[in-house]
Amino acid sequence: MSGGVASDGGFNPRLIAGVVAIGVIAFIALWALIALGPQLSSGNDGGGHALSKAAPGYAGIVDLLERSDAAVDLRRREEAPMLEDPELLILTPGHTTKADDLARLISEQRGGAVLIILPKWRTGRHPSKAGWAGGGFASAPSPKMLPPAAGRIDKIGSEPNARGAQAKGHLGGSPMALTLPNLRTQVLNAPDLETMIAFPHGGAVLAKQPDAAIYILSDPDFVNNLAFSSRDRARAAAILVDAVAEDAGAYSVAFDVTLNGFGSQRSLLRFAFVPPFIGITLCLIAAGLLALWQAWMRFGPALKPARAIAVSKAALIANSADLIKQARRELDGADAYVRSQRSAIARRLHAPDGLDDAATDRWIDKHLRVGGETFSALARRLPLARNTHEFLADAQALHDIRKDLLRDSQ
Template sequence: MSEIAMRATDKGRTGPVERLFSPLTVALLLVIGILGFAGSMLLGAYAPDMRSGHDGGTHALSNAATGFSGIVALAGATGRNPRIIRAETDWATDDLVVVTPDHGWTDLSKLMATRKGRATLLVMPKWLTLPDKGRPGWVKVAGLLPAIDPARILAPATEIAVSRHASGGRPLQAVRWAPDALNVAAPRPLQVMTSKALQPIVTDDAGGIVLGQVGDSSIFILADPDLLNNHGIRRLDRARAGLAIFDFVRDNGSRGIAFDVSLNGLGVGRSPLKLAFEPPFLAMTLAIVVALALVGWQALIRFGAPRPPERAIAFGKAALVDNSAMIVRKAGREGGLGPRYAALVRERARAIFGVPVRLTDAEADAYLDRMRGRGTFTALVDMAAGARHPADMLASAQALHQWQQEKTR
């Protein structure tokens, strides 16, 4: 629809214009849309960090029997400052790092290289579990993993043999300098290990290693996870033993305990979107948001009195003259207007002053020169014919028009 038709339609309306949406509705839609967009951006950036980990796995976020969320909560309640790490970049910490891989063939080479000289506790896997379909986050124990599975935890750099046997709940035996709480009743069945590379810290009554130190390093291996997992620490003595293990293997410089879940598939990488919401890029993000808010405010709020738009094509004779002049100007034909305007004035003068029709143009000009006035018609015609500049042409046209007006008074 053209602008002329729209304006004509608006002039024909007598009642108020009915709006499709009220300003309040539009404002609410905008607010909801902006909040939804911002929320989707934040969720896209931090969704990996918000995964609950309630998948029945053997990690620090799992509430299953084979998980370790209970010991994490207990460590926090007793002032040991536990935290969850999801990225490999967080391995380089002076805190004790507790690693609970799902299987022994999990690649720990990068972790071992990063943790060289730092206190680290590796917890061997033990149980073969299946998801409990009736209760999400729970598992059903299907049996024990093959012994070769946990034995590969440091293979091939460190050869370890793993065996299981009925412990009868007999007490474990810790070295003299270890806490007494480690002399706890053994889990049933008990998983132990033997290796020339390990120094025994806690053993069973047959000499099988339950907690061992890898050479003279700060790396410790716990053979039986039932001393730390949710199933094991339901007993008070084992809960005390689990905390005693942390206190024993921690360095003096450790201020907390970091439980790794990145090796359990719950890690996160560096996200460019996440960087936009964290320092130092957060300041730039806020500046962009403020700038967009100001642009939106300026677009919605009118400044100053409203100015109706001008018509593309005006009505009346004045519009016709303006359009004709614009066409002549665009065509570059101003130079030929002077003689033509003079001829137009001559024809009007012939009709007004009764010049005989038999006279030629030159004779008619001489006839008009004999009329009284301040200037002669012939001189004005010559000035119009010689005008080439738009200003000179305008002056000659005004002179001819003034001559005509003077003679008709």
């Protein structure tokens, strides 16, 4: 057996308090991260969105536009802010994005300019490098991913082109020529849309809805991080975005990231951790901590409920006296009280046998000090008491005589 000293108790109060405190803090932090996680995330996950620094992402064009003193916003909410100047909203959907999600964001723009950059690359996360894209391949999206508001698109496909070929058109009132980045380019065929920049062999690289300021860029390699492999392509990407904004009459650019899972949608859980409701949440947390502290710092053991009727002679006497008082029968016990005092004194002082009550009273009087109240006088007067005050006074006098004669406190 171990020779260590046994602990005084089964648990250490400080240790238990620490465990409870850590549990409460962890619980609150968990729900806060669940509510605010998408909004606080850096987003550098290798995907195709404005927060990603991987090849299919758009962090490069965002950084370049900011360095060019352009007004750029990363929008994490579906609701468009109320702005004085028009804004170009850039949507970067993925292959699994639904048409209803795109339609909702276009509707929230309230007629403002929208640029939809179609997805092209299907990639995974790099197994060892965080923020890098893993092995990927080009895959054209389905035309059904676009909502009816964007116009009817017949086909989105990959088309071959000669090295160094250019896609030409007019944008923002000026001619535009884009050098095709690869030997194959993703092109859309949409007869109902206005071709802004045409592919050399037919189809459109950039098209516009005739009845709305909705632009569709078929190949993301013109503006994504792959375009920043050279200075010329990076400059062309910035010129393309600036030309679309100029053609739409927009003064600022906003990149949406809600389609890629980094939005802060409306939810009661999120509202609990943002102004103005964060104050109520903090008050509730403080109230819970105070309740926990009160339970922890309770003084002494828990109080047990007392018996309705105490178990003792004193309790029995008190209960009996209370019953007599409630029945208003205090004066009816005078004769019994006199007999009990007479009997106790006669027995203790060994009074002669055969004495009646009057003779016993005179015998007791002989043992009293001269000049005081006699026992016989009190015994006659007590049953004739008219109220409780007279009764208590004479009863106390009889009790004092008994104390003097018997030298006890009964």
